[in-house]
Amino acid sequence: MIFGFPIVLFIQRAILQGTALLFGSTGEILTEKSGNLNLGIPGIMYIGGISGVIGGFLYQSSAGRTVNPVLAIIIPLLSSLLGSLLASLLYCFLTVTLRANQNVTGLALTTFGVGFGNFFGGSLIKLVDSEVPSIALTKIAKVFKKTLPFADDLGWFGDIFLSYGFMVYLAIILAVVASIFLKKTRTGLYLRAVGENPATADAAGINVSKYKYLSTCIGGMIAGLGGLYYVMDYTNGVWSNNGFGDRGWLAIALVIFATWKPSVGIVGSYLFGALYVLYNYISVSMPMMPIIQMLPYVVTIIVLIITSMRNKKENQPPASLGLSYFREER
């Protein structure tokens, strides 16, 4: 407590809230670096979440009283990855192979994904004729939320840095790896070339379609983990329809805020998370609360405007963002 403000708790909540956004934005940055503006990310995050829930639900109902901690993580994780992979493949097939409009395809995917999540979230119990009253994967969530054993002994340091489930750290690791990949590796350079100018990349012998497919699928899978994290860790394994809310769009906002840099995304996600939960911790009148929740979007708009005005090369969106590439077209 500092001046009566529960600072440790606040930071904890901000990090917990920001982690789902961090997965989403890291995935979307990788995707956008290939020139694909995947507006289906909010849908993919729903699909990733519900796929993990389906896998986990089937496992938990078959496992009986005790769950094997390894399987309890592996099964939801793999089914989540599979779900978001299939959704991303669909997006790639339509936009890369069939050269469809990316905005329209992405929005359709979001419609589909949110519907998919809510449908299975609402009907899973009925579909498998289960006896349980609601989807509560508490046993699995406990495994997901397991913290380091000595975290509690370290006071505020442990609370702020060590008191989370493994997915919080996974999100940071993925963002760092993505950052190094984009900046330091040859493949990352090729990927950026594809996003900046696919025709030039193609002429240089880079397989444009392959890069677009791979980065969009891997990006989608990472984003899908954000959905999985939200259900398994943030909400303790309880799925509620539309509970994920607008976090998918917030993740897309975060991409702009981070000016397409995954490492900046780490800080940005916790900042957005802090703004998201801030109204719980300060005394404001009721009508002011939504205004505070509006801040991440306003800040994003300001960043977008400033970067376009300053026109610095390294802060711009990939030049071919949103455009399909067709070799024979000039």
Next chain:
Amino acid sequence: MSENIDRVNETEAAVQDVKPDGHKDQKKREPLFHITKRGQLPLIQAIGIRAAAIVLALIVGGIVSVFVTGKNPIDIYASIFDGAFGNGDRAWVTLQEIAVLLGISLAVTPAFRMRFWNTGAEGQVLIGCLATAACMFWIGGSVPEWLLIVIMLGASIIAGILWGVLPAVFKAFWGTNETLFTLMMNYVAIQLVESFLKIADKSGSNTVGPTILVHGWVPNLFGVQYLLNIVIVAALCVLMYIYLKKTKQGYEISVVGESENTARYVGINVKKVIIRTMAISGAICGLIGFLLVGATSHSIDADLVGGRGFTAIMVSWLAKFNPVIMVLTSFLLVFLDLGAGEMSSALGLNKSYGEILTGIILFFIIGCEFFVQYKINVNKNHKFFVKKGEKEVLE
């Protein structure tokens, strides 16, 4: 004769030996097909491809339905139809929904023709709703009803223009990415509405309804509840068609959409066109917001537009930005949405099943555009088609 043939074979073998190493591989690597852009496809064929896609989508949707729900797909589609047109009242609701969706689609279309990807129609309509509701709440009662309605109309249109022009100005002068800017503006509008809800209704309810917004109800046309919206949107549809196809401004929009450089070269003020067009888009969105609150629901909540700002993008794109065809595409999407909602409650499914079906159908329609625009030329000489015996002869 046989001697001759032998000799020919010998020379061929010799020639093959001389050929550079890669040649044989290259022949193998020749692609199975290549893709070329079509010229203008005859209308019948173009419609045929799209119809085939819809039929295919319905079949796939049916298979998925059986797989997921165990229900008969014909039952599902029958109840979709029943849900959209079951009786007179439902047909009116369907028409009203079409009018709203078509109105928003018309609003986004001029910007799309100029390749300005306005993903912010949701927010532009919602801010129009908010302006209307705010006028009803604060000014209602202190001015005559007719004046209030005029003020509501003006306020909603100005609010819509503001939400549309802001991203356009930055796009025109600094090239700020409009897709992302307009997208973010949606959530600013949503949170502003949330804030208004908390001011107007202290109980913390999520909706401010007709018990609070008692003033400024736009009278029904001929006593029919939804007729006014339908008439206004129908008129808009005709006007928009004329504007885009027959006026100088409409032509300028097309030129900017084809190529900004060309437009600049022929002396079109691109910045002016971008801002003017988005002002028109925003104004129509604001008007729709006015109709939604002032003439239809007399209530406001953050989900009043309900994603129709995004659906409108698909409606407009599916119709190739043609206002007349948009009547059909908005009909299709509203039909699916309402029908699926009704169906899911009739068959005891979760309401979201309709969104899954809509998604499947959209994917097919989106995918089929490829076959309308491009032609796949199959390479008949590819080894895939050549039987083994013939292959040896060829070699």
